[in-house]
Amino acid sequence: MKNLITLLPVFFMASVFAQDGNDILKRVEANMSSENRVFESTMIIHGTRSSRTITSVTYSAGEEKSFTEYLSPPREQGTKMLKLENQLWIYSPSTDRTIQISGHMLRQSVMGSDLSYEDMMDDRKLSEMYNAINTGIETVDGRETWILDMTAKADNVAYYKCKMWIDTERYIPLREELFAKSGQMLKQTNLSEVKQIEGRWFPMKVVYKDLLKKGKGTEFIINSIKFNQPIPEYIFTKAALKQ
Amino acid sequence: MKLAIKLAFRNLIGAGLRTWLNVIVLSFSFVIIIWMKGVITGWDHQAKIDMTNWQIGEGQYWHENYDPYDPFTLNDSHAPVPEILREEVRQDSMTPLLISQGTIYPQGRLQSIMIKGLDPHQKIFHLPSHKLDTTISDAIPAIIGSGMAKNLQLGISDRVMIQWRDTEGTFDASEICITDIFSVNVPAVDQGQIYIPLNELRSMLNLEDEATILTYNNVRTDRSDVTGWIHKSKEELTSSVDELIKVKTAGTSVLYAVLILLAMLAIFDTQVLSIFKRQKEIGTYIALGYTRREVVGLFTVEGTMHAVFAALLSAAYGIPFLTWQAKNGWTMPMDTSEFGMAIAQTLYPVYSAGLVAGTVLIIMTVTAIVSYWPSRKIAGMNPTEALRGRIQ
Numbered sequence: 001m002k003n004l005i006t007l008l009p010v011f012f013m014a015s016v017f018a019q020d021g022n023d024i025l026k027r028v029e030a031n032m033s034s035e036n037r038v039f040e041s042t043m044i045i046h047g048t049r050s051s052r053t054i055t056s057v058t059y060s061a062g063e064e065k066s067f068t069e070y071l072s073p074p075r076e077q078g079t080k081m082l083k084l085e086n087q088l089w090i091y092s093p094s095t096d097r098t099i100q101i102s103g104h105m106l107r108q109s110v111m112g113s114d115l116s117y118e119d120m121m122d123d124r125k126l127s128e129m130y131n132a133i134n135t136g137i138e139t140v141d142g143r144e145t146w147i148l149d150m151t152a153k154a155d156n157v158a159y160y161k162c163k164m165w166i167d168t169e170r171y172i173p174l175r176e177e178l179f180a181k182s183g184q185m186l187k188q189t190n191l192s193e194v195k196q197i198e199g200r201w202f203p204m205k206v207v208y209k210d211l212l213k214k215g216k217g218t219e220f221i222i223n224s225i226k227f228n229q230p231i232p233e234y235i236f237t238k239a240a241l242k243q
Numbered sequence: 244m245k246l247a248i249k250l251a252f253r254n255l256i257g258a259g260l261r262t263w264l265n266v267i268v269l270s271f272s273f274v275i276i277i278w279m280k281g282v283i284t285g286w287d288h289q290a291k292i293d294m295t296n297w298q299i300g301e302g303q304y305w306h307e308n309y310d311p312y313d314p315f316t317l318n319d320s321h322a323p324v325p326e327i328l329r330e331e332v333r334q335d336s337m338t339p340l341l342i343s344q345g346t347i348y349p350q351g352r353l354q355s356i357m358i359k360g361l362d363p364h365q366k367i368f369h370l371p372s373h374k375l376d377t378t379i380s381d382a383i384p385a386i387i388g389s390g391m392a393k394n395l396q397l398g399i400s401d402r403v404m405i406q407w408r409d410t411e412g413t414f415d416a417s418e419i420c421i422t423d424i425f426s427v428n429v430p431a432v433d434q435g436q437i438y439i440p441l442n443e444l445r446s447m448l449n450l451e452d453e454a455t456i457l458t459y460n461n462v463r464t465d466r467s468d469v470t471g472w473i474h475k476s477k478e479e480l481t482s483s484v485d486e487l488i489k490v491k492t493a494g495t496s497v498l499y500a501v502l503i504l505l506a507m508l509a510i511f512d513t514q515v516l517s518i519f520k521r522q523k524e525i526g527t528y529i530a531l532g533y534t535r536r537e538v539v540g541l542f543t544v545e546g547t548m549h550a551v552f553a554a555l556l557s558a559a560y561g562i563p564f565l566t567w568q569a570k571n572g573w574t575m576p577m578d579t580s581e582f583g584m585a586i587a588q589t590l591y592p593v594y595s596a597g598l599v600a601g602t603v604l605i606i607m608t609v610t611a612i613v614s615y616w617p618s619r620k621i622a623g624m625n626p627t628e629a630l631r632g633r634i635q
Contacts, residue, residue: 102315109353156412180416212404214351
């Protein structure tokens with residue numbers, strides 16, 4: 001009996017490890033994805049000298065279509081961004097012009113944040129892009145997480161390697177590290193303030209850090225979010241940018 | 244005619260200060276026009292020589308998708324060096340250049356760059372490519388232009404992180420170490436460009452043996468497009484300089500016109516005054532048997548002789564000045580590195596015999612016309628009244 005009690009944690013650990021990395025990834029996607037979503041967010045960009053706060057409202061359908069309108073500060077108010085599959089347009093009210101972001105411009109950061117336009121363009125599912133291996137358990141922010149070591153299995157994957165810490169209970173990522181092919185860590189993402197919304201767990205705060213850039217990172221806070229809302233189709237057209 | 248020249252010379256010398264003021268003003272026009280035209284010609288020469296030495300060689304083959312003004316095209320602008328051109332590459336009379344987009348992070352700032360793979364043993368460009376022929380632990384050797392170094396605040400031996408995407412679109416990053424900084428007057432070679440060893444970039448992008456541009460240094464007339472590659476002659480590649488020079492020439496022509504106009508105004512006034520004040524003299528000429536045409540000719544020669552004197556005076560001080568300028572150049576008072584065109588800080592004027600002769604001929608002709616214009620009035624004069632000195 002004593003032996004059995006001693007072995008119980010071992011069995012428990014074994015069952016935890018037994019979770020296949022790719023299965024975990026699929027469950028994470030099932031939890032995080034939705035037909036569409038509408039959310040209001042605040043982006044706080046911590047630069048080397050000062051911080052800027054930008055608020056916006058975003059409509060997205062699947063991973064391929066999204067429309068964002070910036071609400072504040074006054075300088076950015078009215079700026080709109082439309083992403084349709086692998087194309088991205090920005091409308092600037094001050095010039096009343098719509099430009100397509102392409103080529104080297106995709107490498108520029110979004111509003112000076114730690115996110116590049118390129119980061120916003122990748123809309124494929126993680127399970128389609130990566131082969132994940134569950135390499136162990138670690139505690140992140142007081143939550144038990146699986147550590148997934150992910151290596152690209154598809155072509156045209158932006159980050160060759162990725163490491164993700166997945167909440168073992170809620171199936172949401174709490175930390176993510178993105179690596180270059182050479183092994184150089186490029187970006188780090190921390191997700192927190194996990195709330196249950198419409199029956200699913202969702203991180204309401206994400207902190208992005210481009211590790212090659214100076215600065216304290218970019219906070220992305222979701223103020224409100226609604227899933228599977230009726231979004232008119234015209235929202236995802238170029239004509240909507242000028243409205 | 245000989246007599247007319249003799250009389251004109253005597254009259255002009257006799258007019259004293261009035262003549263010399265005209266001559267001085269006209270001589271300024273001569274010298275300034277020749278100098279300015281020389282500067283523009285010098286700029287044209289220098290820009291084309293610099294482009295040849297640093298950017299285009301004697302001509303290039305561009306990959307058919309390559310368009311330097313369209314960043315959309317760059318990802319698909321590469322292919323293996325065509326078989327027909329490989330021998331030239333082996334003989335070092337042609338060098339491949341592979342181009343990719345990337346990002347550099349100097350002092351934690353983000354900046355878009357063009358990463359250019361250059362053969363360290365190439366002999367076509369003046370770029371110090373031999374400085375790429377070195378091994379540095381954990382970093383890729385790189386050379387950059389002085390403008391880029393100033394912009395990024397980088398010096399020799401400094402290390403900085405660069406990021407790029409390979410042909411599969413996967414991010415990769417590595418440190419580069421600056422092994423040399425070169426100074427060049429061609430912004431397309433300097434601003435936003437870093438040069439790393441060709442083979443290094445090829446392996447970074449998984450593009451073994453591929454190139455975007457092939458540059459040659461041997462002039463052959465039988466060159467034409469090769470499958471997948473478009474031939475660009477030196478004339479085509481320097482046409483932007485020609486266009487620029489054309490625009491600049493048109494712009495400076497306005498200044499030449501103003502300079503000539505000022506000088507001609509002085510000569511016109513002098514001629515009008517001469518005819519008005521020298522009516523008795525005109526009457527005497529006619530009384531002595533001169534035809535009206537001959538008198539008009541005499542005054543025209545007199546006016547035109549201002550230009551001859553001006554040419555001589557210009558030669559006296561202009562030749563030493565223009566020679567000194569050709570030797571020491573004209574350093575522009577503003578920084579030219581950010582002009583966005585191939586232009587040196589110091590421009591060395593180039594004067595050709597055609598330039599000097601052309602300028603002299605134009606000014607002489609215009610002076611002759613301006614001198615003749617008021618002299619026509621003489622033809623309508625009554626000789627008797629003129630002899631009496633009555634104003635007509």
